[in-house]
Amino acid sequence: MQERRQTKQRTALLEALAHAEEPLSAEQLFSKLQPQFPRLALSTVYRNVERMVEEGAVQKELTEGGVSLYGLQDRHGHYLICLNCQKKVRLTHCPLEAVEKQLSEETGFSIESHNLTLYGTCPSCREKEKKNEKT
Numbered sequence: 001m002q003e004r005r006q007t008k009q010r011t012a013l014l015e016a017l018a019h020a021e022e023p024l025s026a027e028q029l030f031s032k033l034q035p036q037f038p039r040l041a042l043s044t045v046y047r048n049v050e051r052m053v054e055e056g057a058v059q060k061e062l063t064e065g066g067v068s069l070y071g072l073q074d075r076h077g078h079y080l081i082c083l084n085c086q087k088k089v090r091l092t093h094c095p096l097e098a099v100e101k102q103l104s105e106e107t108g109f110s111i112e113s114h115n116l117t118l119y120g121t122c123p124s125c126r127e128k129e130k131k132n133e134k135t
């Protein structure tokens with residue numbers, strides 16, 4: 001019985017993620033699932049979704065504020081990746097709306113989505129580099 005309930009929760013979690021436009025935090029997932037599972041605990045959601053990350057079914061990323069967000073394969077996203085510590089930061093605002101519109105006019109393509117990844121060095125790694133230079 002216990003196991004069956006867990007499977008149902010995992011299915012519901014995946015469905016919630018599949019229907020979400022943007023990656024969700026554990027709290028957001030929790031509030032989406034609560035009507036269906038009134039006795040659900042936030043810690044259970046967190047544990048389940050973390051396990052799915054380990055299994056590779058779900059992608060995890062950090063916001064600029066350090067909150068974990070969970071999502072399925074991204075169809076629309078913009079990221080900064082630190083080449084030093086591999087930290088991945090998601091940009092919350094789309095910087096490409098104007099570019100998309102212009103490209104669409106230029107090429108005649110109807111553009112549905114895009115992914116953008118920028119590589120560099122994060123503030124804390126830059127800080128460390130600076131300190132190393134001094135010594």
Ligand SMILES: [Zn+2]
Nearest residue numbers: 082085122125
């Ligand atoms: Zn870094």
Ligand SMILES: [Zn+2]
Nearest residue numbers: 077094095096
């Ligand atoms: Zn965008």
